[in-house]
Structures are given as structure tokens and as C-alpha cells.
Amino acid sequence: MTEKELNPNIDRSQKVIFIRGLKKAFDDNVILRGVDMDLYKGENLVVLGRSGTGKSVLIKIISGLLTADAGEVNVLGEDVCCITPKEMDKLRLKIGFSFQNSALYDSMTVKENLEFPLVRHAKDMTQAERDKLIDVVLEAVGLRNAINQMPSELSGGQRKRIGIARTLILRPDIMLYDEPTAGLDPITCIEINNLINEVQRRFNTSSIIITHDLTCARAVGDRLVMLLDGEFKREGTFEEVFATDDERVQAFYNYNFSE
Amino acid sequence: MDQSNNKTENSTRTRSHLISRRVDRIFLEIHRVFAFNVRFFKEVFFPPYEFKEIIKQCYEVGVRSLPLISITGFIIGIVFTNQSRPSLQDFGATSLLPALISVAIIRAIGPLVTAIIAAGRVGSSIGAELGSMRVTEQIDAMEVSATNPFKFLVVSRVLATTFMIPALTMYTTLVSLLGGYLNVHQVEQTTIVTFFNQVFDAITFLDIIAASVKSVLFGYTIGMVGCYKGFYSSKGTEGVGKAANTSVVTAMFLLFIEELLVMQVINAIRGM
Ligand SMILES: Nc1ncnc2c1ncn2[C@@H]1O[C@H](COP(=O)(O)OP(=O)(O)OP(=O)(O)O)[C@@H](O)[C@H]1O
Ligand SMILES: [Mg+2]
Numbered sequence: 261m262t263e264k265e266l267n268p269n270i271d272r273s274q275k276v277i278f279i280r281g282l283k284k285a286f287d288d289n290v291i292l293r294g295v296d297m298d299l300y301k302g303e304n305l306v307v308l309g310r311s312g313t314g315k316s317v318l319i320k321i322i323s324g325l326l327t328a329d330a331g332e333v334n335v336l337g338e339d340v341c342c343i344t345p346k347e348m349d350k351l352r353l354k355i356g357f358s359f360q361n362s363a364l365y366d367s368m369t370v371k372e373n374l375e376f377p378l379v380r381h382a383k384d385m386t387q388a389e390r391d392k393l394i395d396v397v398l399e400a401v402g403l404r405n406a407i408n409q410m411p412s413e414l415s416g417g418q419r420k421r422i423g424i425a426r427t428l429i430l431r432p433d434i435m436l437y438d439e440p441t442a443g444l445d446p447i448t449c450i451e452i453n454n455l456i457n458e459v460q461r462r463f464n465t466s467s468i469i470i471t472h473d474l475t476c477a478r479a480v481g482d483r484l485v486m487l488l489d490g491e492f493k494r495e496g497t498f499e500e501v502f503a504t505d506d507e508r509v510q511a512f513y514n515y516n517f518s519e
Numbered sequence: 520m521d522q523s524n525n526k527t528e529n530s531t532r533t534r535s536h537l538i539s540r541r542v543d544r545i546f547l548e549i550h551r552v553f554a555f556n557v558r559f560f561k562e563v564f565f566p567p568y569e570f571k572e573i574i575k576q577c578y579e580v581g582v583r584s585l586p587l588i589s590i591t592g593f594i595i596g597i598v599f600t601n602q603s604r605p606s607l608q609d610f611g612a613t614s615l616l617p618a619l620i621s622v623a624i625i626r627a628i629g630p631l632v633t634a635i636i637a638a639g640r641v642g643s644s645i646g647a648e649l650g651s652m653r654v655t656e657q658i659d660a661m662e663v664s665a666t667n668p669f670k671f672l673v674v675s676r677v678l679a680t681t682f683m684i685p686a687l688t689m690y691t692t693l694v695s696l697l698g699g700y701l702n703v704h705q706v707e708q709t710t711i712v713t714f715f716n717q718v719f720d721a722i723t724f725l726d727i728i729a730a731s732v733k734s735v736l737f738g739y740t741i742g743m744v745g746c747y748k749g750f751y752s753s754k755g756t757e758g759v760g761k762a763a764n765t766s767v768v769t770a771m772f773l774l775f776i777e778e779l780l781v782m783q784v785i786n787a788i789r790g791m
């Protein structure tokens with residue numbers, strides 16, 4: 261298990277995401293009860309939490325797929341609750357969202373998947389420039405030879421990497437990874453972890469990584485938070501988060517490392 | 520005392536909830552359907568246009584339906600002609616057969632058969648495709664990459680069905696008439712020229728207009744229903760199956776209602 265060395269490029273004076281008192285419920289099912297969160301420039305923030313605690317809901321609110329019931333969600337200086345759809349689209353170009361189940365477009369090849377955001381948002385690019393960029397991101401995720409395959413022909417880990425490549429292609433300032441390593445073998449996990457760190461180093465992106473895989477959390481996180489009862493209860497480095505008597509936190513730790 | 524108070528409060532709350540929830544849901548659904556249609560007309564006229572996707576869908580709807588529709592149309596032409604003959608024979612009026620076929624096929628059978636086949640083939644596949652894209656978060660993925668999924672998925676598909684179903688209807692009508700001709704030729708030895716002369720004498724311009732309007736309406740309905748059911752599909756694989764299934768059932772139901780309404784309108788115009 262590799263401990264991550266703190267990224268020296270983190271700029272603590274610059275908050276790219278700023279959340280205060282975020283609340284969200286579905287009918288009577290209260291999910292988030294007041295989340296406060298900051299994400300600093302260049303930082304990898306890991307969000308831990310058990311299944312169903314609302315981790316995916318949190319980043320869907322950040323990217324505007326769901327709307328908050330209450331609280332302030334500020335992303336790159338924009339208040340996501342109150343901006344026009346046009347401004348939202350502009351903001352979304354700066355956010356990369358890697359979905360829990362990759363969400364590759366089934367009816368398109370890998371290349372068309374990667375081209376999809378490019379042809380719409382980098383219109384002045386020539387086809388040659390596009391091909392070059394596609395090659396670069398595929399190289400970054402180590403899947404150059406998958407370019408003409410259909411998503412259905414790829415394995416879960418490969419799909420995940422293509423999903424990450426698709427979000428990387430527009431060089432987002434913020435990356436949101438929803439369980440990047442869930443359901444993958446340990447070696448692929450390490451590759452994905454390295455990829456996440458590589459993205460952080462190379463493009464100086466700020467990222468939120470959602471996971472319940474502590475190996476991943478330790479390898480990629482500059483700072484960790486744990487979602488319990490709809491709030492962020494523990495915060496700090498890996499050691500700080502788990503230095504507590506709270507049974508649920510300990511159970512989380514023990515479960516991960518007892519296998 | 521306290522307890523009974525609590526009880527009444529609880530029961531009234533659940534009761535009012537139940538009623539209002541159900542009624543709410545119906546009104547919400549109506550509103551959502553209405554908004555979906557309005558959104559289509561809002562977005563169809565404004566750029567960016569997804570030409571490539573529209574062409575692809577036209578191919579999918581039009582060209583890929585040809586084999587099934589050819590066979591069905593042709594056989595219906597033959598069977599319909601063959602089964603109509605005895606009742607005309609009773610009056611010694613088999614020479615009217617081409618006129619009868621013409622009116623029946625151009626006015627009713629052609630548009631309706633095409634629409635029903637398209638509802639089964641195209642409607643269900645649109646419902647299933649969009650449904651699975653919803654379930655596997657591909658629609659969300661489009662949205663977060665700042666692409667309008669409504670424009671890319673819904674507008675292109677509804678346009679494709681609205682353009683292609685009328686074209687397919689024309690084709691089905693022609694193939695059915697050919698089937699009818701074959702049968703008439705075999706039994707009554709009518710030549711193709713005589714047959715088609717009688718066919719075109721029997722119908723009016725209004726018939727052609729009515730058939731065209733109807734098939735445009737059918738096309739729009741099939742695309743719209745499939746897209747709506749898929750777009751708002753519930754989560755899970757069950758949701759996908761349900762989206763595909765209800766697309767077909769709802770579309771067919773609406774097709775027959777529209778057929779009935781258009782028929783009334785045309786009859787009224789004819790009576791004027
Ligand atoms: N669109 C929705 N409508 C209704 N309820 C929802 C919706 N999305 C999520 N929920 C509910 O919110 C809760 C949290 O869901 P979420 O997907 O955020 O969990 P999670 O923390 O990401 O879990 P996992 O680790 O399993 O992915 C779940 O109980 C779910 O039922
Ligand atoms: Mg999740």
C-alpha cells in the first residue's frame with residue numbers, strides 16, 4: 261500500500277468548490293443534512309462513505325444534475341443553484357465527471373465517444389488536431405489500441421479508463437471521480453490510482469474522488485472526508501480520519517483491511 | 520386523549536396525502552407530456568442542429584424497416600383483394616375490385632399498417648435505447664459534457680420518424696397495390712394500365728392529403744411516445760423493458776384514436 265506524498269502544487273488560498281449547509285432529500289428520504297466542503301486548487305479530495313450515504317448525489321449536485329434543497333454550492337465562483345442554463349453549460353465544460361458505471365455511449369466506438377465532446381465544444385479544431393488529442397488521452401489512459409472498439413467489447417476497467425479519458429479530453433479544471441476503482445482487480449486499481457495522480461500532476465486539476473476503497477483513498481487523497489449521517493464527520497489525512505473511537509469509522513477501516 | 524388525537528392527525532395526513540399524491544402525479548404527468556412536446560418545438564428550430572444524428576436515425580427508421588414493410592404490405596394487398604372478391608362476386612361486380620382496393624389501401628390500410636409496424640419496430644427500439652441510456656447514465660453524461668441530450672436524442676429521433684413514416688407509408692401503399700394487382704391480374708386478367716387507371720380514378724386529392732397528414736401525425740406520435748417513455752424511464756433494467764413496452768402500447772392506442780379523429784374531420788370536410 262503506497263502512501264501518497266502531498267502534492268506541493270496545492271494552493272490553499274484558492275477554493276474551486278465551496279459548499280455550505282447543503283441539504284438534499286428525496287420525498288421523505290433525507291440524504292444530505294448540511295454538508296460543508298471546500299476543495300482547494302490542485303487538491304485531491306477523497307470522499308468516503310458507505311453505500312447509499314449520498315456520495316453520488318453530492319457530486320451530481322455539484323455538476324448540476326440534481327438541485328439542492330438548501331445551502332450554497334459554489335463552483336469556480338459560480339453559484340450552481342442560480343445560474344442560467346447557458347452559464348451552466350459553460351461551467352460544465354470546466355468540470356469532468358467520471359461516472360460510477362463509466363456511462364460510455366453504447367452506440368458509438370471509443371473514438372466517437374472521445375470525439376463527442378470535442379466536435380461540439382472545440383469547433384475550430386481540425387480533424388487532425390482532434391485525432392492527435394484523442395491519441396494523447398488514450399495514451400494517458402494506456403488504451404491506444406482500443407480506439408476502434410465498441411464499449412461492449414471492453415472490460416469494466418477499460419471502460420472506466422475510457423470514461424476518464426472522455427472527461428479529460430476537454431482539460432477540465434475540476435475532476436469528479438465516482439468510485440473509480442469499484443469492482444476492479446487490485447492491479448487495475450493501482451493503475452487507475454496512478455492515472456488519477458498523473459492527471460493531478462500533469463494538468464494541475466482539482467479532484468473529488470468518491471470511493472469506499474481505502475487503498476485507493478490512501479493512494480490518491482491529499483485530504484479525506486467521511487460522509488456519515490448526511491454530514492461530513494471526519495476530515496484530514498488518512499491517519500487523522502481513522503484516529504477515532506467512532507465504531508462506524510472503525511468498522512469501515514476493519515472491513516477494508518480484513519480481506 | 521393524546522393517543523386518539525395523534526391517530527386522527529395521522530390518518531388525515533395519510534389520507535390527504537394519498538389522494539393528493541395520486542392527483543398530483545396525474546397532473547404532473549400531463550404537464551410533463553405537454554412540456555416535452557413544447558420543448559420539441561422550441562428546440563427543433565434553433566441551432567445547433569445534429570444533422571449527422573438525424574440522417575443516421577432516418578436510415579434506422581426508414582431503410583431498416585423496408586424488408587418487414589415490403590413483405591407485410593405485399594401480403595396484405597394480396598389477402599385483402601382475395602378476401603374482398605367473394606362479396607363483390609355476389610353482385611357480379613368484380614370489375615369494381617381495383618376501385619375498392621384503392622380506396623381501402625390508400626385511405627386506411629396503408630397509413631395504419633405502416634404506423635403499426637413502425638410502432639412495434641421503431642417505437643419500441645427508441646424506447647428501449649433511450650431507456651437504457653437513462654438507466655446507465657449516458658443521458659446524464661451528455662448533460663454534464665454540456666451537450667443537450669434532448670436535442671441530440673429526442674429531436675433527431677422525432678424528426679426522423681416524422682419524415683420517414685410518411686415516406687414508408689407511400690411505399691407500403693404502392694407495394695400493397697402491387698400485391699392487389701397481382702391477385703386481380705391472376706384471376707380477372709386485368710392489365711396493369713387498366714388496374715392503375717381504376718385505382719387513381721377511385722381516389723380524390725383529398726384522400727392523398729388526408730393520408731399524408733395522417734402519416735405525418737403517426738410518425739410524430741411514434742417518435743414522441745418512444746422518446747418520452749425512454750427519456751423518463753425509471754431506473755433499473757426493469758425500467759428499460761417497461762419503457763419499450765409502454766412505448767408500443769401507448770403509441771398504438773394513440774394511433775387508433777388519431778385515425779378515428781382524422782376520419783371524422785375528413786368526413787366532415789367531404790360533407791361540405
Ligand atoms: N434520483 C433519485 N431519486 C430518488 N432517490 C435517489 C435518487 N438518487 C439517489 N437517491 C437515493 O439517495 C441515496 C443515496 O444515493 P447515492 O447514489 O448518492 O449513494 P452512494 O453514496 O453513491 O452509494 P454507492 O456507494 O452505492 O454508490 C440512495 O438511498 C438513493 O435511494
Ligand atoms: Mg454512488
